[in-house]
Amino acid sequence: MSFDYTPIILSLKVATAAVIIVVLLGIPLAGHMARRNFPGKDLVEAFVTLPLVLPPSVVGFILLWLFGKNGPLGQFLTGVFHVSVVFNLAGAVIAAAVVSFPMMYQSAKAAMEGVDKTLENAARTLGAGELRIFLTITIPLSWPGIVSGFILSFARSLGEFGATLMIAGNIPGRTQTMPIAIYMANEGGDAATAMILVVIMTVFSFLVIFWLNRWSKRQQKGFIQEEGGE
Amino acid sequence: MLKAKFSLTLRHFELEAELEAENEILVLVGPSGSGKTTILKCLAGLKAPSQGIIQINDRIVYFSENKIDCPPKERRVGYVFQEYALFPHMSVRRNILYGVSKEKRHAKPRAAENMLEMLGILHLQNRYPQHISGGEKQRVALARALMTEPEIMLLDEPLSALDQETRSGLQQELKKIQRQWKIPFVLVTHDLTEAELLGDQIIRIDRGQSVSNRRL
Numbered sequence: 001m002s003f004d005y006t007p008i009i010l011s012l013k014v015a016t017a018a019v020i021i022v023v024l025l026g027i028p029l030a031g032h033m034a035r036r037n038f039p040g041k042d043l044v045e046a047f048v049t050l051p052l053v054l055p056p057s058v059v060g061f062i063l064l065w066l067f068g069k070n071g072p073l074g075q076f077l078t079g080v081f082h083v084s085v086v087f088n089l090a091g092a093v094i095a096a097a098v099v100s101f102p103m104m105y106q107s108a109k110a111a112m113e114g115v116d117k118t119l120e121n122a123a124r125t126l127g128a129g130e131l132r133i134f135l136t137i138t139i140p141l142s143w144p145g146i147v148s149g150f151i152l153s154f155a156r157s158l159g160e161f162g163a164t165l166m167i168a169g170n171i172p173g174r175t176q177t178m179p180i181a182i183y184m185a186n187e188g189g190d191a192a193t194a195m196i197l198v199v200i201m202t203v204f205s206f207l208v209i210f211w212l213n214r215w216s217k218r219q220q221k222g223f224i225q226e227e228g229g230e
Numbered sequence: 231m232l233k234a235k236f237s238l239t240l241r242h243f244e245l246e247a248e249l250e251a252e253n254e255i256l257v258l259v260g261p262s263g264s265g266k267t268t269i270l271k272c273l274a275g276l277k278a279p280s281q282g283i284i285q286i287n288d289r290i291v292y293f294s295e296n297k298i299d300c301p302p303k304e305r306r307v308g309y310v311f312q313e314y315a316l317f318p319h320m321s322v323r324r325n326i327l328y329g330v331s332k333e334k335r336h337a338k339p340r341a342a343e344n345m346l347e348m349l350g351i352l353h354l355q356n357r358y359p360q361h362i363s364g365g366e367k368q369r370v371a372l373a374r375a376l377m378t379e380p381e382i383m384l385l386d387e388p389l390s391a392l393d394q395e396t397r398s399g400l401q402q403e404l405k406k407i408q409r410q411w412k413i414p415f416v417l418v419t420h421d422l423t424e425a426e427l428l429g430d431q432i433i434r435i436d437r438g439q440s441v442s443n444r445r446l
Contacts, residue, residue: 121276122315124302126329126378136328140319 003196006173007181014089014164014177015157018096019104022153026104027146031134034112052102056162059099063167067091085167092168092175096160100153107152111145112138147216151209158205232256232382232414236272236282236292240265245438247272247282251382251414255405257429258418265438266418267312270384273416274309275302286381308375308383313391314367316359322346322370323355329378345373349403365396372404376411383408385417389424401427 033045051059067074067085077083085091115138123133139146161179168175170184178201185194232251237244245265249256258266271277273284275291278299284292286307291300316325327335327342334341346352349369354362359370368388375383388404389397405428408415419425425432426446434442 116315118311118313118315119317121302122309122311122317123328124276125274125305125307125309126374127303127331128328129303137317 003193004172004181007176007178007197008200010089010092010174010176011158011178014092014096014160015154017093018100018157018160019150019154021093021097022101022104022157023150026101026149026153027108027139030105030108030112031138034109048105049102051099052106056099056160057166060095060163060166063091063095063098063163067094067167087167087169087171087175089168089175092160092164092177095163095167096157099160099163100156103152103156104146104149107149108142108146111142111149114145115141144216147212151212151216155205155209158201231287232273232285232416234273234282234284236279236284236294238268238272238277238279240268240438243438245269246440248440249416249433251416251431253408253412253414254430255408255415255417255428256431256433257425258416258433258435259422259425259429260420260435262420264435266420266435267386269435270309270386270416270418273382273384274307275300275305306378306381308378308380310368310371310375310383310385310388312386314359314371316367316370316374318359321356321358322351322362325359325370326374326377329374341377345377349373363396364392365400368392368400372407376407380413382413383411383415385415387418387420390419390421397424404428 029048033041064086065071067077069075069078069084069086074084074086077085083090085094119137119141120133123137128136159179160177161183164175164177165180168177170176170180172181176184178197182194182197182201185191185197231253232249234250235248237246239245243265245268247265247269249258249269258269260266268277272279272292279292279294281294282292283290283294286305289300290296290298291305292298317328320328323342323346326345330341342355343352346355349372351366351369351373354366354370359367362370368391372385372388385404389400392400401424404415404417417428419428429446431443431445433440
């Protein structure tokens with residue numbers, strides 16, 4: 001029996017791309033929301049947190065409607081870039097990014113709110129602009145929270161099933177990620193393949209979380225211990 | 231030179247400030263909650279008054295009528311915060327270089343060492359803030375603010391967290407530094423003795439109002 005590795009590769013690709021999107025959008029948004037008040041802030045807050053509480057099938061349905069042939073975003077993408085994200089890997093990436101976004105956002109925002117505002121004010125009086133303050137004070141001091149958001153969103157992306165199935169479908173070799181392959185193998189009576197994938201998924205997830213946790217602990221202590229070297 | 235006259239409505243009272251300082255130490259003294267820190271924040275641009283004018287040398291940095299409100303990073307104001315506000319993830323050296331531009335670092339590569347030397351903390355340059363004493367933190371905060379070559383210096387209760395011995399040492403030093411730098415120092419304290427010791431001009435403040443203003 002030959003074992004098909006493509007679902008693993010596809011899952012890693014999807015999770016990596018999704019996490020990159022989530023980091024690039026989530027961290028600036030978290031910084032903005034942690035510091036500023038504006039009308040409608042609560043609405044934005046509720047909106048970006050929604051995928052955390054909605055069933056994945058609901059997220060999938062909404063995404064399918066938005067990005068489908070007649071959906072507003074779907075029409076825009078076909079019209080302007082001649083691409084479609086439905087039933088291909090891009091769709092899987094979008095689904096994974098949407099469901100894992102709240103993890104990154106919540107965790108980064110909570111950490112940034114915890115950064116002493118006096119430190120940011122001190123940087124202001126020292127001539128730093130807002131971007132520099134964000135990059136050199138806010139982000140480094142909320143690093144443990146950012147890393148845990150990263151871990152959670154990566155794990156969530158890797159395990160995304162429902163929304164992915166709806167928008168990207170189940171095309172072996174193209175959009176069939178690990179969780180979908182496990183479901184299909186099990187349904188098809190191929191318990192051996194399902195078992196291998198389950199073991200890989202479990203061990204891999206465990207190692208990622210274990211390693212990142214240890215690493216973030218070291219980071220957290222980093223600037224306290226560095227001093228020992230002098 | 232610093233010249234400021236502004237007002238601001240706070241929760242429990244109306245704050246009115248009128249300050250004028252040449253190259254001297256102006257002390258604002260008053261009980262906690264009397265609005266002293268708020269005055270410093272307004273001078274630094276961290277808080278906006280409701281109306282008034284603030285002038286530093288020949289620059290008007292705040293003027294309510296013309297809607298001038300220069301952001302803190304352009305005011306050239308040195309600020310020593312009450313709890314020092316040193317960046318915990320940076321060494322002493324990186325802390326004091328934070329406000330110095332790359333070009334200036336190249337033009338004066340020894341500036342950081344000289345500053346640390348002057349304040350007697352050169353041996354601490356690779357330490358982190360959580361591993362130095364209160365008096366040392368105070369010196370680092372002072373060095374960090376002075377490194378930006380400010381035109382005025384604001385100090386919020388700079389000595390109140392220190393023990394008596396460290397405090398009297400630093401009082402002399404502060405005075406010396408002010409004489410050396412020849413810029414206005416605005417210092418906030420709740421301690422009248424300290425005000426008498428340090429101030430060239432003392433303004434007593436209570437509930438946002440100046441109750442007396444005298445020169446020594």
